[in-house]
Structure formats: C-alpha cells, structure tokens
Amino acid sequence: MKTATRSMPHRGRFTTGLILGLSLVAGAAQADEASVKAGREAAQACAACHGDNGNSNNPAFPSIAGQPAGYLATQLRAYRDGTRENAIMSGQAANLSDEQIRDIAAYYAAQERKVLNPADEGSTLGSQLYHHGRDGVVACAACHGAEGRGNQPAGFPAMRGLSPDYTAQSLKDYRRQARKGGKAEIMYPVVADLSDEEIEALAAHIATFE
Template structure:
C-alpha cells in the first residue's frame, strides 16, 4: 500500500508539472511581437530562408528555443533573442505558434525527392524520411520530430546542409547529421523541393 501511494504521488506530481509546463497562447501572442520581423505575425515567414513555425509542434518549438538559449544550437541572432527568455516565455511562445495555421504554397512534387523521402537510398544508407516525419510530413510530437510539410525548400536545404557540415548538432543521437552526410547536393535539393510540396 505504501508503494502504491508513492507511485500515485509521483504520477500526480508529474501531472501537475505537465499542467504547469503548458504555455498560454494569449501570452505567447504578445511575446511573439519581437519574432514577427523574421517569422511573420502568425509564424508564416515571408522570407524563404526563415522557417515557417506556424502549426509546428509545441514541444519541438520549445526544444529549439531552449537549445538556442543554451547555445546547443548555435545562431547569433536566435541565441541573443532566446537568452533572456524564461521557461514560461518559451512555453507561451510554443503554445501560440503551435495553434497557428501554416500557409502552404502550391508547388510541383519532385520525383527524386519523393523517392528518397518515402523509401530512402539503400545504396548509400539514407533511410526514408517517413520513419520520423511521416508520409505527410506531420512529424511526431511525442518524439519531438518536427512537422515538415509546407516548409520552404530553401530553409530545408540550408538545414540539411548545416547537418551535413556538422554546423548544426542538436539532433537526437546525431541522426540527422549521419543521414545528411550520406546525401549529395542533388538529393538534398530534391528532398527539400518535395517537402515544400507536401500539403
């Protein structure tokens, strides 16, 4: 009986902690004003080099902001903006952006990109992107794998090149670095084009 109470107490405490960790979208909207210059008022950036964060999983947004804050993910601009954020600020921003609707441009699907995204490249050991990001590019919020569908091709290209060069290293167990290192430039561009076409 004592052990049961102990575990019940832990579960209840965990539930309280999770409830406290949830962000406030209304507060996040106010705090997002400084983000609008690059990411747009609703998280749909107008410049293809800046990622769309509208509709992105809250857990993923929060992880990236924490990584920028701790400099685990290096970027001078984002590091400076994230440094003063509190945990609650991060949760609020993540909650706000996750509730926005991503704007997806209509583009032609890239055949090579679709093949690599769906089945990978057995010859070079590149796994299918669907394993983590899903067939529709919806990601996996539980595993903190991001939603990709409708993301700008230019941003996806830059991200894959950064992983390939080891300039970005906040991926789980180095998975993205290992994957991108096996991709050539044509494959990177093709996959990025295909991802941008996913609805």
C-alpha cells in the same frame, strides 16, 4: 433491491473518480490556455519575420506554426545557449527565460500550420528518397509523415511550408553536425550519406507539400 444497494457505493466511487479525473484534465487545459496566452504576448516581436501566427511568407524565415512544443522549446534553448548557431536567432532568444520559452512554444504549437506558397515543381529523385529512402538512407516519411505533417507526440517537426533554401541549409548543417541541440543527433545518421544533389532534390520535393 439488494443488488442495487450493493452497487451504489461502487458507482459512487466511479463517479467521484470521473469528476476528479475531468477536473484534472480541465486544470491542465486551463494551464495550457494561460501558457498559450502568455506566449502570444511574448511572441509579438517574432511576427516581423515568422509571419502572423508563425506562418511565414518569406523563404528566409521558416514557418513555426504547429510544430511540436517540445521541438520549438529545445530549438529556442539551443539558440540561446549557442548549441544551434544563428546570428539572428541567438539575438532573439538571448533574453528569453525558460518560462517565456515554454509559453512561446505552447503558443506556436497551438497555431494552425498553413502553407502559403507550395512549389509547383518537385523532384522525382527527392520524392523517391523522401518516401522510400535508399540503401544507407532511412525514408523521411517514417518520422516526418507522408505529407510532411510531422509527429506532434513524438516531437518530429513538420516539413510542410519549409522553403527549399531553408531545408537544404538545415540538411547540410546536420550533415556536418553543425546543427546541435534538441534531437539533432537523430538526424545525423539519416543525412550522413546524402550528396548535395540529393539534398537539393529532397528540399525541392518537400517544398511541394501543401
């Protein structure tokens, strides 16, 4: 009996703490849901190029579904302020507010990424470089994952579903440090020593991810 009365207030505090904690989590989930909903509205014009829910079937337009929200938001801000140069996307991002960018990023981050057209033919050299790197080149898998799924918490983008042309162009843009903004500087030393042939090989391997 004595033990029971002594442990009561303790358990009470624990329960109150638990309920408070759960309602905070629920509050955050509600805010996320509202953001995703607002993002879906704001993203209607994007589907013409990036496909339904951000899964693109056109090699000219990268899939953006399932990318880390932080990555998407920094890329949109970089297009808006011109640090990542692209005529089409700077026009698309020009009039987005910070809040719209946050919502759009939350919406696309929450979409399932699907690879609509994985390539049948890869590249042995590309596979070797991607998974093991070489002297002077860090293995891509360390950050982008063995299956190209990226790393949401760390903000490393997924590679699955990127077309060879888009991937090769991005790697060349990082190599000449023309792609700025976001965490682009992490990519500079990784690609600095890659030849064109190695870049094409990596892009071909990445296109085989399912």
